[in-house]
Amino acid sequence: MRRSMFAVLLGVSVVASGAAQTQAPRPTDPAKEKRLAWFREAKYGMFIHWGLYAIPAGEWHGRRCLGLGEWLMNRCQVPVREYEQLTTQFNPTKFDPDAWVQLAQDAGMKYMVITAKHHDGFALFKSAVSAYNVFDATPYHKDILKQLADACARHGMRLGFYYSQSQDWHEPGGAGNTWDFGPDTAPDGKTPLKKYDDYLRSKAEPQVKELLTNYGPVALIWFDTPRMMTPERGQRFADIVRTLQPDTLIDGRLGREGDYRSTGDNVIPSEASAEAWETPATTNDTWGFRKDDTNWKGPGQILFKLIDIVSKGGNYLLNVGPMADGVIPQIPQENLRTVGRWLKVNGEAVYGSGPSPFGDEYGEWTSRNARDVRGQKLFLPDAEWRATVKPGRLFLTFFAEPRVPFEIPPFRNQLLRAYRLADKAPIPLKTENGKTSFDMPRPMLDPMATVVVVEFAGDKIVR
Ligand code: H79
Secondary structure, eight states: OHHHHHHHHHHSOOOOOTHHHHSOOOOOOHHHHHHHHHHHHHOEEEEEOOSGGGTTTTEETTEEOOSOGGGHHHHTTOOHHHHGGGGGGOOOTTOOHHHHHHHHHHHTOOEEEEEEEOTTOOBSSOOSSOSOBHHHHSSSOSOHHHHHHHHHHHHTOEEEEEEOSSBOTTSTTSBSOHHHHOOSBOTTSOSBSSOHHHHIIIIIHHHHHHHHHHSSOOOEEEEOOOTTOOHHHHHHHHHHHHHHOTTOEEOSOSSSOOSSEEOSTTOOOSSOOSSOEEEEEOSSSOSSOOTTOOOOOOHHHHHHHHHHHHTTTEEEEEEEOOOTTSOOOHHHHHHHHHHHHHHHHHGGGTTTOBOOSOOGGGEEEOSSOOBOTTSOBOEEEOOSEEEEEETTEEEEEESSOOOSSEEOOOOSSOEEEEEETTTOOBOOOEEETTEEEEOOOSSOSSSSOEEEEEEESSSSOOO
16 A cells, blocks of 8 residues: 555656756666655654763853854864763763654654764764763763664654764764864865775774664664765765665765755755655754754744645654753754644645645746855745645645635646645635636634645646
8 A cells, every 4th residue: 555655656747847847857766766665755754963062062161162063072173082071971861762752753753863973973872883982981871872762663663873974073084073183185175184994994884884783673874974975985884784774764965876865954945856855954053952042943934844845845854952961952842742733633735745746836036136145046935835745635735824716726637626634624616717716714724834635536636
């Protein structure tokens, strides 16, 4: 059942103007598509950035280190020997893995991805490869990943691991630590000045093996910032993953092609695409906890981004940054649960749904000569409504009351009926001059977002 539905979803043609349309269709790899089936259904996952950096939380000995919380060691140029001292303070007595998984489930998230090792090099798991890990180096003396993996198994939640394969500021051979170990490369930007392959072979590769051996099924490995990675180096990691767990997905930042495309951090593309992709994103302006960052995205913003992404064929991997004691800050918890309550009622528009058969609703490219900071033509987004599809059903999610009447963009299939998803209240369709429209009952049932389902004849929309 699951697979046949997936096949139908794949058949949905993606209508997108501009760049996406000019891309040649990629040859499909059946093994890859099979691995991706759950991912394409899931749509929404929880990212967790947690590590030693949650202790200083953006401040080093009274000095603020601006930027991302997990980048503190880099931004304040903290020497390895000093930063390592944080291990003596890592003792998250309030860490409750079941509570984290429960939050993800309440939020409507279908997978979780946690930082097994971030750029600072500290492992949240017991490792025979390096003693710089939570089990061997801290008074807590327990394996975080093992506890979370067990909780995920108990609750039927998929779990993936973020692993910084290239940057490792703790190791002389790893990329990134210029303040202790000098520049990574010669001025040509390519020739390593460090024993980079020794680091890969002695730490990164064997630790990835540990992750794929000791924690049960691993949904995905989330590699990041492939500095100095070449296709050959990337292939060594891919071989480890495929050999140990052939179903584990590889994200888009390994340095060799992955199973899906990762956008830039917090970047949502302007248009749909048929290939699998994922946006990693923050709930405030940092990944790792910072005590001074209270710029939380509200539930309405989070929900819009989720639906926007799903309507473009992607997944939303939304981050939380637990505090040093193991507790996820209350405000994002509440915001995620608010979105989760909406998904309990309206989840059919999201899980397993394909991208919009239209595309004009995303907005339009400016007709003027305005450019963004990267010199790209400006896209002027619209945020009134988004469309997602399942066989025979079109979901129109409204974030604001539509102009009355709302005109359904034309397609050939016969329209059967329309109703509000939340309470199944019928919505009369009016057809005039070949154009079908409806009046959204006012006020909108749910001002955050209200879904209208339009049933049509046939499985997929033909325009
Ligand atoms: O794990 C999260 C980030 O830490 C990681 N990717 C997400 C998922 C990431 N690594 N690198 N980057 C993101 C790009 C980093 C850019 C910056 Fe900086 C870090 C801007 C400010 C701090 C590097 C240091 C560039 C300027 C200063």
